[in-house]
Ligand code: AMP
């Protein structure tokens with residue numbers, strides 16, 4: 541048996557981020573920036589009004605109310621060819637360029653229009669309701685550091701710079717395959733057959749984590765077939781995730797295949813955790829493609845994905861933050877200690893309490909084959925070995941869906 545930390549270190553220890561490529565910004569959502577993004581344009585590019593109102597010479601309002609002649613109207617997207625001279629004002633819309641001569645805008649709410657004149661009803665200070673050129677972004681300013689994630693706001697900022705392409709780490713393309721003679725895709729199952737639940741779950745986990753899954757289907761429990769499928773996938777894709785065949789059964793060939801294909805540098809592990817104890821990892825082919833052999837039991841598959849696969853793939857994708865959010869939660873239920881020295885990973889339902897802290901309100905049945913029990917979970921509680929947790933105690937949770945903490 542090896543510890544969780546050692547197993548994790550074995551997986552992520554030697555991995556490096558994938559190459560940087562140029563992508564259309566529209567395709568880069570969720571990718572990690574390959575380089576820092578530095579501003580090449582000022583934003584705003586020109587001084588403009590932040591309100592619908594009247595552009596004025598502010599010193600003319602120093603004593604309070606003043607009547608001015610309206611000499612032009614400036615709409616967003618237009619500029620005035622005139623200058624605002626003493627005794628004059630210009631009607632101006634939000635976002636329109638400030639005219640020469642004016643240094644402030646009096647909002648329309650604070651004026652009275654009388655024919656071709658406007659009564660400015662209060663004092664206006666220099667710069668009032670004017671958006672300074674470069675007030676958002678100056679040329680040369682660091683907008684986003686390398687490795688930061690391309691978020692919707694980041695796409696807005698890139699668009700604001702007129703950037704239509706961006707340099708990002710390649711989004712990992714990840715092959716998924718299930719192994720097992722018992723797995724069937726037929727509508728009617730023959731005696732002894734089961735449906736493949738791991739593959740759709742893994743494909744979805746990959747996609748929802750920002751990776752590109754490739755579904756390679758089911759491979760039968762034959763050494764040759766598994767070897768061919770994994771070595772072929774390792775050539776084509778950035779990572780391979782398989783389930784089943786890493787335990788102690790007579791046809792558990794996946795671990796042997798990963799070992800052979802990685803030239804003996806792979807490890808088949810018995811990690812001192814529950815569920816997801818058996819796990820194989822190696823790097824295969826000229827590219828050293830990471831290959832993950834996850835256990836077949838569905839809850840184990842899920843836990844193993846969260847502990848090992850997701851952080852490793854985030855690292856491949858060039859992300860700076862590779863781990864899920866972990867938090868201290870208050871237990872509203874008992875989580876008794878199982879009688880062993882393993883780290884127990886229990887799917888739980890957590891929600892924010894009136895005290896503003898996350899509370900664990902329910903736990904899923906603690907068996908690795910009971911998949912339906914985890915549907916209502918939004919976190920995984922990490923129980924220290926041998927410690928029995930009582931209601932009211934604190935426990936660390938790995939949050940799988942932060943939004944769902946808000947209300948249940
Ligand atoms: P294995 O690790 O191959 O011995 O599989 C462990 C358990 O998980 C067995 O009960 C398998 O039938 C089950 N299992 C393996 N692969 C899948 C899968 N893709 N979907 C659902 N159950 C599976």
Ligand code: MG
Nearest residue numbers: 719720784785
């Ligand atoms: Mg099997």
